Amino acid sequence: MSQSLDRALAILGELADGPRTLDQLAETVDVHKSTVLRLLRTLEGRQFVQRSDPRHYRLGVTLFDLASRALEDRDVRRLVEPELRALNESTRHTVHLASYEAGEVVYIDKFDGQHSVRMYSRIGRRAPLHCTAVAKVLLAALPVADQRAIANRIGYERRTPNTITNPADYLAELAKVAADGYAVDNAEHEEFIHCVAAPVRDANGAVVAAISISVPKMMLDFDGLLGLVPELLRATTAASADCGAVPVGAGPVLGVGKNTLGTTTQGEAI
Amino acid sequence: MSQSLDRALAILGELADGPRTLDQLAETVDVHKSTVLRLLRTLEGRQFVQRSDPRHYRLGVTLFDLASRALEDRDVRRLVEPELRALNESTRHTVHLASYEAGEVVYIDKFDGQHSVRMYSRIGRRAPLHCTAVAKVLLAALPVADQRAIANRIGYERRTPNTITNPADYLAELAKVAADGYAVDNAEHEEFIHCVAAPVRDANGAVVAAISISVPKMMLDFDGLLGLVPELLRATTAASADCGAVPVGAGPVLGVGKNTLGTTTQGEAI
DNA sequence: CCCTCTCGTTGCATAGCGTGCAACGGACAT
DNA sequence: ATGTCCGTTGCACGCTATGCAACGAGAGGG
Numbered sequence: 386m387s388q389s390l391d392r393a394l395a396i397l398g399e400l401a402d403g404p405r406t407l408d409q410l411a412e413t414v415d416v417h418k419s420t421v422l423r424l425l426r427t428l429e430g431r432q433f434v435q436r437s438d439p440r441h442y443r444l445g446v447t448l449f450d451l452a453s454r455a456l457e458d459r460d461v462r463r464l465v466e467p468e469l470r471a472l473n474e475s476t477r478h479t480v481h482l483a484s485y486e487a488g489e490v491v492y493i494d495k496f497d498g499q500h501s502v503r504m505y506s507r508i509g510r511r512a513p514l515h516c517t518a519v520a521k522v523l524l525a526a527l528p529v530a531d532q533r534a535i536a537n538r539i540g541y542e543r544r545t546p547n548t549i550t551n552p553a554d555y556l557a558e559l560a561k562v563a564a565d566g567y568a569v570d571n572a573e574h575e576e577f578i579h580c581v582a583a584p585v586r587d588a589n590g591a592v593v594a595a596i597s598i599s600v601p602k603m604m605l606d607f608d609g610l611l612g613l614v615p616e617l618l619r620a621t622t623a624a625s626a627d628c629g630a631v632p633v634g635a636g637p638v639l640g641v642g643k644n645t646l647g648t649t650t651q652g653e654a655i
Numbered sequence: 656m657s658q659s660l661d662r663a664l665a666i667l668g669e670l671a672d673g674p675r676t677l678d679q680l681a682e683t684v685d686v687h688k689s690t691v692l693r694l695l696r697t698l699e700g701r702q703f704v705q706r707s708d709p710r711h712y713r714l715g716v717t718l719f720d721l722a723s724r725a726l727e728d729r730d731v732r733r734l735v736e737p738e739l740r741a742l743n744e745s746t747r748h749t750v751h752l753a754s755y756e757a758g759e760v761v762y763i764d765k766f767d768g769q770h771s772v773r774m775y776s777r778i779g780r781r782a783p784l785h786c787t788a789v790a791k792v793l794l795a796a797l798p799v800a801d802q803r804a805i806a807n808r809i810g811y812e813r814r815t816p817n818t819i820t821n822p823a824d825y826l827a828e829l830a831k832v833a834a835d836g837y838a839v840d841n842a843e844h845e846e847f848i849h850c851v852a853a854p855v856r857d858a859n860g861a862v863v864a865a866i867s868i869s870v871p872k873m874m875l876d877f878d879g880l881l882g883l884v885p886e887l888l889r890a891t892t893a894a895s896a897d898c899g900a901v902p903v904g905a906g907p908v909l910g911v912g913k914n915t916l917g918t919t920t921q922g923e924a925i
Numbered sequence: 926c927c928c929t930c931t932c933g934t935t936g937c938a939t940a941g942c943g944t945g946c947a948a949c950g951g952a953c954a955t
Numbered sequence: 956a957t958g959t960c961c962g963t964t965g966c967a968c969g970c971t972a973t974g975c976a977a978c979g980a981g982a983g984g985g
Contacts, residue, residue, distance in 0.1 A: 387697040388971065389943060393660045394701045398717075401724045407962060417945050424943095427657040431664045439952095440962075444725035446761045449779025452722030454671045455714035458775070470767075476981070486703055489804055491716045497740075507727070509719025548777075658942065659972060692934070694972095704953060709981095710933075805983050 392416055393424045397444065400434060452509070459484075461594045462493050462629065465585060468624040469494055469596060476613060479599040482585075483512055483519035485527075490520040490533070491635075498599070513574065515539050515555055516548050518582030519595040519631050521568035525559045526584060526592035532559055547573045567614055581609050583621040587639040588629035596621050646654075662686055663694045667714065670704060674711040720780070729754075731864045735855060738894040739764055739866060746883060749869040752855075753782055753789035755797075758805070760790040770871070776869075778787065783844065785809050785825055786818050788852030789865040791838035795829045796854060796862035802829055815845045833887050837884055840867075847872050849880050853891040858899035866891050869881075 395414045407425070413416035419426060425442055428434040435445040456462055465482055473480045473496035482494035490512040514520045514535065524532055536552040536559075549555050562568040570580040582597035598613055605613075665684045669675060677695070681688035693714055698704040704716040726732060735752055743750045743766035752764035760782040776782075784790045784805065794802055796885040806829075821827050832838040840850040852867035868883055875883075 386972095387659050387663070389657050389659050389826070390663045390694060390697045392699070393657070393663075394703060398701070403728055407959085410854070418961085419946085419963080420944060423656045424660060427660045428664070428779070430656070430661070431668070432757075433664060443728070444721060445740070446756065446759065446779060448718065448722045449726060449761070450718045450765070450777075450781075451667060451671045451779070453777045453779045456719060458673055458713070476757060486716065487702075489716070493719075496706045507720075507723045508715060509721070511716070511720075578883045607766045640859060656945095678931085688932085689934080689975085690973055 389424065392420070393428060396421065396424060397430070397448075400442060404437050406440050407442070410442070414647050428464050429536040434477060436608065438640055455458050456493060456508070459493055461585065464627045465594065465596070465624040466494060468627065470496055472496075472596065472598070472616070472620040473498070476598055478613075479626070481519060481582075481597045481599065482594055483517075483582075483597070484594045487525040488515070490514060490523055492519075493594070509639055513542070513544070515541050515550075516570060516573040517597075518568040518570040518580040519597045521559060521562045521570070522582045522597075523592060524596040525562040525568065532556060542576055545576045547571050549573060551587065559655050567617065568575060568595075571607065572602060579607065581614055581617055582608055583614075583617050584625075585628060586625040593628060594624075659694065662690070663698060665695060666691065666698070667718075667798075669705065670714050674713040675706050676710050677712070680712070726778070727761065729763055731855065734897045735864065735866070735894040736764060738890050738897065740766055742866065742868070742886070742890040743768070746868055746886060749885075750867065751776060751789060751852075751867045752864055753787075753793065753852075753867070754864045755793040760784060760787070760793055763790075763864070783812070783814070785811050785820075786814055786840060786843040787867075788838040788840040788850040789867045791829060791832045792852045792854050792865040792867075793840065797833040802826060802871055807856055816843055817841050817845045819843060837887065838865075839848060839880070841877065842872060843884060849877065851880060851887055853884075853887050854895075855891050855898060856895040863898060864894075866894060884886070 396410055399410060399413055405413075407418055407422055410425075411421045414421065422509060425434060429436070429442075429445070432445040432447040434442050437443050461484060462482060469480055469482050477499040479498035480496050481489050481492050484493050485491075492508050492510050495508055502623045512520050514524065524535060526536075533552075533556065536555050539552070539555070541548070541550045541555075545548040545551055549558060553560060566582055572579045572581070574580075578599055578601055580597045582595045583593040584592040585596060587593045598617055598619065600610055600613070662684060664681055669680060669683055675683075677692055680695075681691045684691065695704060697810065699706070699712075699715070702715040702717040705711050707713045726875055731754060739750055739752050747769040750766050751762050751769035753760050753762050762776055762778050762780050762782060763904060765776065765778055782790050784794065794805060797805075803822075806825050809822070809825070811818070811820045811825075813820055817887075828838075837851055837853040840852070842849045848869055848871055850867045850869045852865045854862040855864040855866060858865045866887065868887055870880055870886065871882070885892075
C-alpha cells in the first residue's frame with residue numbers, strides 16, 4: 386500500500402542477514418541505488434540502521450530498543466519469566482516460552498541450558514507448527530475446526546525421520562496432546578534433540594503460552610525426558626497462577642483474576 | 656528524506672510504548688488518520704505491527720526476529736556470552752555487556768541477578784554517558800580529544816546526589832578509570848544501586864565492549880562492591896581472550912588474533 | 926429501541942514527493 | 956596515470972502518497 390515504506394521494510398529484512406553495501410541492497414530489493422540511498426538515510430536518521438564502515442549498513446540500535454520494549458509489554462512474558470528462569474536453573478536445560486499469534490507460533494523468551502549445545506532457536510523466531518512441542522501445545526488448545534484448517538495448510542517439511550508429515554497424523558497427535566496435558570517432540574525437529582512442552586493458562590482457563598524443555602538425546606533418553614514432565618507441569622502450574630489462573634482443580638472462575646504482582650490480568654494478554 | 660518512511664518509523668517508536676489506536680497514532684504523529692491507516696497496513700503486511708484487537712495496533716513479530724538476529728551478528732556479544740553468563744552465575748548479581756557506537760553507549764546483553772530487584776535497564780537501551788560505569792569504561796578508551804568533545808555536549812542530568820554534573824569532574828573521572836583499569840558507579844545513576852565495570856579488548860588491544868556488575872547497596876556496601884573487582888577482571892580477561900586478545904601481560908600484537916572458536920576476529924567487530 | 930457519538934474505512938482529486946536517470950567524484954588497484 | 960567500482964548529487968517527470976469528506980459499524984446513553 387505504500388511503496389517506499391514497503392521497500393524500506395524489505396531493506397531491513399535484508400540487513401537482518403548481515404551488513405550489506407548499497408549496491409547489494411539495490412540489487413536484491415530491485416530498486417535503483419539512489420532510491421535505496423535515500424531510504425537508508427531516513428532509516429539512519431532514526432537509527433534503525435547504522436553504517437558499520439563507510440560502505441556497509443547494518444541494523445541499528447533503535448531496533449533492539451523497540452523490540453525489547455515491546456517484548457516487555459507482552460504480559461505473559463513478564464509474568465512467567467521467574468518460573469521460566471527457575472525451571473532453567475533446576476533442570477539446567479534450555480527452556481522456551483512461546484505463544485500463538487495470528488496463525489504462527491513465536492518464541493518470546495528463552496533461557497539457554499548449561500551445556501552449551503548450540504540450538505537453532507531465538508526469541509522472535511517462528512516455530513514450525515508440525516514438529517515442535519510448543520506448537521503442538523498451543524494448537525491443541527484451539528477449536529478442532531481451526532486445527533483442521535491449519536493442519537491442511539502446513540508444509541510438513543521433513544526435518545528428521547520422526548517428523549510428522551501428514552494432516553491425519555498431526556490431528557491425532559494434537560488430540561493426544563490435549564488429552565495428556567503436555568506435548569512431546571521426539572526428535573521431530575532436530576535429529577539429536579527432544580523436547581516436552583505444557584500449556585500456561587490465564588484466569589479464564591485459556592491457553593496463553595507454552596513452556597518447553599529441550600534436551601540433547603545423548604544426555605537423557607526418552608524415558609528420562611518424560612521424567613521431566615512432573616517438573617515441567619509444576620512450572621506451568623505456577624506460571625498459570627502468575628497469570629491469574631486459580632491455583633488448583635476447581636475450573637475457571639468468572640471474575641477477574643489477581644496475579645501475584647497484584648495487578649489485574651488483562652483479557653488482551655497473549 | 657523520505658516522508659512516508661519517516662512517519663512510519665515515528666509510528667513504530669510510538670507503538671513501542673504500548674498498543675495504540677489509529678486515532679491516537681494520528682494525533683501524536685500529527686498525520687491524517689487515513690494516512691496512518693495505510694502506513695499501518697503496509698507495516699502489517701510484513702508483520703512489523705499487528706493488531707491486538709480490532710482497534711489496537713502493537714509491534715509485531717518481525718521486529719523481534721530482526722532485532723535478535725542482528726544482535727547475534729554482533730561479534731562481541733556472541734563471543735563474550737559464556738563469560739557473561741558465568742559471571743552472573745558466580746556473583747548472582749545483574750551483569751551487563753555494553754558497547755560504544757556512534758556517540759552512544761548501548762546495552763547489548765544482560766543477565767538478571769538472582770535477587771529480583773527491578774532494574775531500569777534493557778537490551779537496546781542507551782546508557783547515560785555521565786553516570787554509568789560501562790559508559791565511563793568505554794569513553795575512557797577514546798582519545799582525549801574525543802572525550803573533551805563528548806564531555807562538553809552531555810546534559811549531566813542529576814539522577815542522584817552522587818551524579819557527576821560537570822565536564823571537568825567527568826574528564827577527571829575518565830582519567831582515573833583509564834589508570835585503574837575499571838570504573839565505578841557509586842550510586843550515580845540510581846539511588847540504591849552501585850556498579851563496577853571493566854573493558855573487554857580485542858586482538859589489537861582496542862576496547863570493544865564493557866562488562867558491569869550491578870548490586871543493590873543494601874546487599875553489599877561500597878567496599879564489598881570493590882571486592883568484586885578481581886572477579887570482574889577475571890571475567891573481562893577471559894572475555895578479551897575470547898575476542899582474540901593475547902592471554903596475559905605482553906601488550907597488543909600486530910598480527911591477526913585467533914579466538915577460542917577458531918574464527919579470525921574481524922576489524923569490524925564493535 | 927433509536928439516536929448519537931466515536932472511530933475505522935473508502936473513493937477521489939491534487940500535487941507533493943519519491944523515483945530513475947545520468948553525470949560526478951573519490952578510493953583503490955592495476 | 957588510468958581504469959573501475961561505488962557512493963553521491965541535481966534534475967525533471969509522473970507515480971503515489973496525501974488530505975478531505977463522506978460512509979458505516981459499533982458502543983453507550985437516553
